[in-house]
Amino acid sequence: MEDEARRIAEEIVSEYRRQLESVRFEKDQVKNLVQDAIGKLTDSFNGLRSSSDEQLGLVTGLTSSMQDDDGGEDGSDKKINIRGFVSETDKILKTFVNHIILVSRQSMEMVHRIDDLSSQMAEIVELLNDINAIAEQTNVLSLNARIVAARAGQAGEAFSVVASEVRKLARNSHEFSDRINGVVRNSKKNIESAKGIVEIMASKDMSFAIEAKGRVDEMMAEVSEIDRFTAETIHKVTGVADQISNQVGVAVMSMQFEDMVTQLSESMEKKIHVLENFSQAMDPDILFGDGLTAVDRMQRLEQVLEGQRAGFNAVDRGAVQQSSMDEGDIELF
Amino acid sequence: MSGTISVERSDKETVINIKGRFNFEMHSQFRTAYQEDTSKGQKGRKFVIDLSGTEYIDSSALGMLLLLREEAGTNESDIEIINAKPEIRKILETANFQRLFKIS
Numbered sequence: 001m002e003d004e005a006r007r008i009a010e011e012i013v014s015e016y017r018r019q020l021e022s023v024r025f026e027k028d029q030v031k032n033l034v035q036d037a038i039g040k041l042t043d044s045f046n047g048l049r050s051s052s053d054e055q056l057g058l059v060t061g062l063t064s065s066m067q068d069d070d071g072g073e074d075g076s077d078k079k080i081n082i083r084g085f086v087s088e089t090d091k092i093l094k095t096f097v098n099h100i101i102l103v104s105r106q107s108m109e110m111v112h113r114i115d116d117l118s119s120q121m122a123e124i125v126e127l128l129n130d131i132n133a134i135a136e137q138t139n140v141l142s143l144n145a146r147i148v149a150a151r152a153g154q155a156g157e158a159f160s161v162v163a164s165e166v167r168k169l170a171r172n173s174h175e176f177s178d179r180i181n182g183v184v185r186n187s188k189k190n191i192e193s194a195k196g197i198v199e200i201m202a203s204k205d206m207s208f209a210i211e212a213k214g215r216v217d218e219m220m221a222e223v224s225e226i227d228r229f230t231a232e233t234i235h236k237v238t239g240v241a242d243q244i245s246n247q248v249g250v251a252v253m254s255m256q257f258e259d260m261v262t263q264l265s266e267s268m269e270k271k272i273h274v275l276e277n278f279s280q281a282m283d284p285d286i287l288f289g290d291g292l293t294a295v296d297r298m299q300r301l302e303q304v305l306e307g308q309r310a311g312f313n314a315v316d317r318g319a320v321q322q323s324s325m326d327e328g329d330i331e332l333f
Numbered sequence: 334m335s336g337t338i339s340v341e342r343s344d345k346e347t348v349i350n351i352k353g354r355f356n357f358e359m360h361s362q363f364r365t366a367y368q369e370d371t372s373k374g375q376k377g378r379k380f381v382i383d384l385s386g387t388e389y390i391d392s393s394a395l396g397m398l399l400l401l402r403e404e405a406g407t408n409e410s411d412i413e414i415i416n417a418k419p420e421i422r423k424i425l426e427t428a429n430f431q432r433l434f435k436i437s
Contacts, residue, residue: 094429097427097428097429098428098429101392101395101396101399101428103396104392104393104395104396104399105395105399105400106396107393107396108396108397108399109396109400111357111360112364112400115361115364199357199393202357202392202393203356203357203391203392203393204391204393205391205392206390206391206392206395206427206428209424209427209428210420210423210424210427213427
């Protein structure tokens with residue numbers, strides 16, 4: 001009978017240890033699971049932060065490459081961007097307009113010279129008229145000389161020859177001046193047609209320039225609007241990136257509960273260790289040992305209880321006191 | 334089709350008023366309008382081009398204005414273009430004339 005009781009007591013101790021061992025196993029599992037999850041969460045949050053930083057860098061780089069103003073006009077490696085393209089177009093348009101006006105100015109100067117030439121031609125025609133008048137007078141003069149020579153009879157024979165030669169000269173000079181007049185008339189026609197060509201060169205409708213300028217100005221306004229929108233978006237993206245960074249910071253800081261879990265787990269380990277000693281209360285020697293009085297047994301059991309209480313309390317005093325991280329003063333990691 | 338030019342002269346100032354279309358056909362009238370003053374070699378005379386009645390302007394007119402500026406002596410004379418209609422003023426500005434003339 002006594003042997004049977006001793007066996008049951010031993011079984012109780014062994015069952016008690018087995019169950020404690022199971023608690024210990026699960027406690028270790030909790031600790032490992034939490035540590036593992038925290039490690040992954042921390043990595044993941046840090047990855048999130050660096051991805052967000054990278055994303056911000058990419059967006060900023062993309063927009064700055066669009067907005068970068070060309071540093072110098074001779075920069076061969078300058079980037080092409082919308083603003084640069086529009087202002088280049090504006091420059092080309094101005095050059096084109098200037099060129100047209102310069103051509104017009106020179107054409108008008110040429111027209112002035114042509115007009116001067118025309119009035120000089122008119123002077124030539126007047127001079128030719130004078131020459132014709134002289135020729136006409138000479139002709140009359142030679143006619144009179146011939147009449148006078150005829151009257152003089154044989155003595156005027158030679159003079160008559162001279163008179164008819166003079167008449168021939170007068171006719172010749174009339175003929176020459178007519179020919180010159182013809183050349184001048186042709187020249188006048190050529191001059192008029194030259195003036196017509198110059199007119200085409202000089203006269204360009206300028207409305208194209210105004211329309212083109214208007215379009216360039218519109219494009220400039222649109223580019224400014226795009227720039228403004230881009231700057232605004234960048235500002236927002238930067239704000240969002242800052243928020244992500246802050247939130248990740250908070251999350252990573254919150255991961256400090258790992259420390260508490262570790263400390264609590266250590267404390268549990270110690271308590272389990274203390275509890276293991278509790279099995280002394282089931283010591284068959286105390287319960288069933290020969291030569292022990294009931295008082296002896298009671299005293300021994302009280303000793304076990306006292307020792308157990310003291311051991312457990314000692315562990316409890318060293319354990320983590322706070323129940324939330326806000327109250328703790330754990331170092332940041 | 335083409336315009337007309339009238340001129341008013343005072344001691345120091347010549348006002349050239351251009352009505353209608355200011356284009357190539359006006360070159361002779363325009364030249365005559367200022368030549369009387371510029372051919373004397375007199376410097377420092379002020380020219381006022383009144384465009385209040387001008388309906389149209391083309392590049393040859395711009396060329397004529399540049400020639401007036403040269404023949405009037407760019408340094409001593411000042412040339413003022415007044416009363417241009419908005420469309421014509423735009424053409425003058427596109428041609429950068431505000432650097433060479435007083436436009437008001």
